[in-house]
Amino acid sequence: MRAIHRKLWRDLWHMRGQALAVALIVASGIASFVTARSAYDSLWASHVEYYRAYRFASVFASLKRAPLVVASRIAELPGVEAVEPRVVLGVTLDVPGLPEAASARLLSLPDRRPQLLNLLHIRRGRALDLSRSDEVLVSVPFAEANGLTPGRRLGALINGRWQSLQVVGWALSPEYIFEIPAQGLLPDKRRFGTLWMGERAVARAFDMEGAFNDVSVSLGPGANEKTVIEGIDRLLERYGGLGAYGREDHPSHARFIQEFDELRAWGRLMPAIFLGIAAFLLQIVTTRVVFMQRDQIAVLKAFGYGNGAVARHYLSLVMLIVAAGVVLGIGAGLRVGRGLLDQYAEYFRFPQMRHELSPALVAWGLAISALAALLGALGAVRRAVALPPAEAMRPEAPARFRAGFLERTGLLAVTSPAGRILLRNLARRPGRLALSVLSIALAVTVLVVGRYFLDAIDLVMDVHFWTVEREQATVLFTEPLAARVRHDLLRVPGVLRVEPFRAVPVRLRFGPRRERTVLFGLTPGAELRRIVGPGRQEIPPPPEGVVLTDFLARTLGARTGDVVTLEVLEGSRTVRESPIVAQVDELLGTYAYMELGALRRLLGEEALSGAYLAVDPLRNQAFNAALKATPAVGGVSMREAAIRSYQETIADVFSTFTTILIALAAVIAVGVVYNGARITLSERGRELASLRVLGFTRGEVAAMLLGEQATVTVLGIPLGFLMGYGLSGLIARAYQNELIRMPLVITEASYAFSFLVIVGAAVASGLVVKRRSDRLDLVAVLKTRE
């Protein structure tokens, strides 16, 4: 090894603490990048391959009932490639080991022709024996959660009769990578699943011979999705079509894409923050190294090392630090990325999900880190190159201090000498001060934004599930039933209160805009299901006109007082002008509301879609048993059970996420404070030692040394709060969609948490440097020339 290379390695070893701090920040940036991008690439590749291999359809439509010949008419529409008609129904299930009833979506599988679209992947067991009518395939999450191994049986309430079905296999479908109930917002693996059954068996059981009530369509090359959707809507109108929609409105696909976008944003934001800070720290560290070694640089030059060699030497130093960070970051990113993908695998079900790290990704990681390193070190290296050797031999002129801004403020007059030293040193390098404060602020921002997600989800859950929906159970009827069902439900053991409702799919029109939604008829004076926004003010269901979710009104471009056109999409297909009487800023879903009586008059019928129930928790068992035996009930959702199961699932994710946040923010805080204090100690070691000689105590000297970092931290934290709030606001604005409107809420607890993490990290790194300042060798420092 050449002597100059040995110097490189030994210098690096000498500054290992600072090098490590910077390398860890680079590593955090690269790890975030690799985690997000590898998970992103893997999810993208998995879903593209899945959709292609299993022929995921492009357009979907539900309808009341149509003869199969209508399906062949859809097939003749220009642009349509394949048509898959089928029967889809909600059924109540009696799952062994589950006290309450579960519900499922039952789908027919063609048995007289090959299936064309939305093919199934059999994960376990076998495909259906189509000669038998009691066999079903079960969706994997539901089967796993309930231990429904092939060979086991479960009860299903089919057309009013309990029937025993045999599980023969576990299946995955590209339609349900994310499996949630039709009107539901949360997945509930134990209580909701999907079943597939032979077409003939389904048709016989539900009286759907020669007919279908659901259709999926794939498009040929160059087809126009919008035209096909319009064509399908036209054909199905007579048959109770509920409006066709494309993939972007497909619940599973939309949810998947949303997650995907989050991942992409994370993968861009985090590396930018970390590599920016790494560049800044490299800048101060290399500037200092070059300064400290200016006599060595002079010697190198005196003996004929050229500018190129000197530049290469110091750039190599920086690049080695960054390279260590990149290697560490890629390693950590791979691990975390694989963990993240495993967690995604709990939500999004694919036949296979391979975690891959493409060489291109590694190259990208290297390139962006090298760029950050160059950006940070270029100034210092240029200074090293430009350093005239003769000048470097002379001792440095005293650092320039002049009477300036600080003196004019009169602030110094009232501070102690130590305070003046602190203030003057801070004021002398305003750029470094600003960047240090910004770095700490970014660490705080990372924490605040991370906590914001948890706070917002908390608030959404709180408002929606504890204020808006307060029932213990919701029952959905297989067919809209007559009003007397209310009295039947009151007789079910344990039921304390019944609030029936009617829900119909509608299309709202205002000017040129149209939106599909569900119109709810709610009982006046309801206690279980109310119309409430985050302000918690209740709006009574109106006897005249409609109440719209604020987001829906805005999408339509309408406001309270405007008159919208209501098109009912089932039964009578009534069309009616109706004024918006109020808007409600609900956070989840988009709906329209009116009083139950008003909706009944609009529809011209007395039927009910279901009811919200309050149930005596002590009589849950009897309630569940009785409900299982009520044929008219097509589905039961147990709200609390769903929330609990959801919270259990995300608790893990949240705690991992919080740990990662703390680690990332602490890495920044430690990097900034430790490096800052080390640099100060190096720059002003002589000065501090002189102060000790003059009689200052270790504590006083340490206070002067760490005072700068304390100031940086104290200034950085409130700035970070502001930046975190601002960034959360931007995120909230980006999360305004039909499914969810993220509220902008950050709790005091989150601010306190961020504060504690940063202060803790800062104090810990300050103490490490203080130990060094305690050991200042007074005599040696004064004797040697700097």
Place this chain on the structure above:
Amino acid sequence: MPEAVLRARGLEKVYRMGEVEVRALHNVDLDLYRGEMFVLLGPSGSGKSTLLNILGGLDVPSSGTIHFFDHDLTAADERELTRFRREHVGFVFQFYNLIPSLTARENVALVTEIAESPLDPAEALGLVGLQERLDHFPAQLSGGEQQRVAIARAVAKRPDVLLCDEPTGALDVQTGKLVLDVLARVNRELGATVAVITHNAAIARMADRVVRMHSGEIASVVANERRAAVDEIEW
């Protein structure tokens, strides 16, 4: 008259120190001859170091000319000066300026690796009597030993000119004499021109010629009839 290795005419140097302007050299004419032992005397601030730095291509004059044989160094750019130093000049500094992270042998190798026909680092260290200390770091060596490493580093490339800035300035008498002895030996055995700057008048007795400087100007040039041996010198 022996050939002039370095020839300076009308050198002026003005530089800024912080916010103060310092006139370091004024109208300096000087020749350095091949193989001579040359001592530059003067109190601190007289401009000795500035002159030495300009002679060694570490610095450029504000005006005036300087030639290395027939090469005009006045017009040389940074790259040419680097080559000049790499190929022809050795430096010894008052504070040794060893690289603290390299051993004695590696400090010398730092230079031999970029020179054309250098001595072996161990050989150069042998020349200064440090064959036993090859793998010691600067922090493990005494001041005199560090200065001898610095001399070994300077001579290992077989320079035409060896420029020494207060080589004994930080050393006690005994160690200083040891270092001077090494310089005399290098001058004798390698035939290099050795220029020593010092404020120690006693050292002047070992030189062929002595130049005195005062306030940036040359006050006198004296040729010694006889060069004193190092052990004849006391201070």
